Amino acid sequence: MAAGKNKAQFSAKMSRASKEPAALLALGKSAFLSECYAEAVEAYTRCIALDPRNAAAYYNLGVAWQALGKPREANRAFVKALEIDPKHKAAQHALNLLAAY
Amino acid sequence: MVYFSPCGGSPRGGPVKQFAVIGAGRFGASVAKTLSEQGCDVILIDNNAERLRALDDLVTQAIELDATDEKALAAAGIAEVDAVVLALGRRMEESILITMLLKEMGIKQVIVKATSEAHYKILTRIGADRIVFPEREMGVKVANSLINPTILDYIEVAPGYNIIETRPPEDIVGKSLEESKARSRYGVDIIALKRMKPVLDAAGDSRLEEEVTIVPHAHEVINENDTIIVIGREDLLAEFRR
Numbered sequence: 001m002a003a004g005k006n007k008a009q010f011s012a013k014m015s016r017a018s019k020e021p022a023a024l025l026a027l028g029k030s031a032f033l034s035e036c037y038a039e040a041v042e043a044y045t046r047c048i049a050l051d052p053r054n055a056a057a058y059y060n061l062g063v064a065w066q067a068l069g070k071p072r073e074a075n076r077a078f079v080k081a082l083e084i085d086p087k088h089k090a091a092q093h094a095l096n097l098l099a100a101y
Numbered sequence: 102m103v104y105f106s107p108c109g110g111s112p113r114g115g116p117v118k119q120f121a122v123i124g125a126g127r128f129g130a131s132v133a134k135t136l137s138e139q140g141c142d143v144i145l146i147d148n149n150a151e152r153l154r155a156l157d158d159l160v161t162q163a164i165e166l167d168a169t170d171e172k173a174l175a176a177a178g179i180a181e182v183d184a185v186v187l188a189l190g191r192r193m194e195e196s197i198l199i200t201m202l203l204k205e206m207g208i209k210q211v212i213v214k215a216t217s218e219a220h221y222k223i224l225t226r227i228g229a230d231r232i233v234f235p236e237r238e239m240g241v242k243v244a245n246s247l248i249n250p251t252i253l254d255y256i257e258v259a260p261g262y263n264i265i266e267t268r269p270p271e272d273i274v275g276k277s278l279e280e281s282k283a284r285s286r287y288g289v290d291i292i293a294l295k296r297m298k299p300v301l302d303a304a305g306d307s308r309l310e311e312e313v314t315i316v317p318h319a320h321e322v323i324n325e326n327d328t329i330i331v332i333g334r335e336d337l338l339a340e341f342r343r
Contacts, residue, residue: 032299032307040307056306063307067297069326090306 021051055085129188184210279319289333
């Protein structure tokens, strides 16, 4: 019941933020902090669809994929973040850690 | 939630532990770096100045000396450390000689990297407190991880008894430790839980931080993405993971 309500609230927020990359990024971070990682992935993916050069969105997407136990998807997102911003230290660090495991 | 600093140094953790690592090759550098990261004081010794320069920032002191020279070792303050790790790779004769010197100097714990069976036998006879075969130990771990992909790491605590780090079996996911009945049904104990906690860093980006709970409460619920650390007899651990 509570999960259904949260999902509905998330969908409402998503449709309000649907044309604003910054709002979608913030919504993704909020979902991430609430441990709603699939919703975070959804928000970051929509953010990237609107703003394909957003390195922060790719980096945060990678972390959300990691939280979901999907290292390959995480790796792809971190690589993309680095392609856009080669000085993105957090993405480089995350990639190094992934490579170590 | 229980956090611990293996090297102490906190108001309740007692004095900072001190270690010396002799040999700044890949193995020695890795040991020294890990000890430093854990807050320990580390003296790194090698006779190669170039190797030491590369690691100088990572340790408390990097000292260039010939470790077969007893006086030089004493002058470096080696008698004061809690343990010495001897990581000389293929230099077997030097490793044996330095082990003998360290034991004569009264070092409490001497841990030596062995490179062959013959090396191992000699080291046991001259009183090395612990002998490690990094390649062999890693080989066994890799082989075990291939046979049992859910095992992330393991330590043999006694013959036939292990501590393993593994993903939780499906049938205990979503249950509390009490409900999992690990001890009564399987004869094993879950002694720690590792869980990734979502946080935002100073730049406002997301990050996963590992939280370790040692001896978790009976009401703690096991999540799918948790890592559990379990102790028990080898056959019972295998049964538990099925």
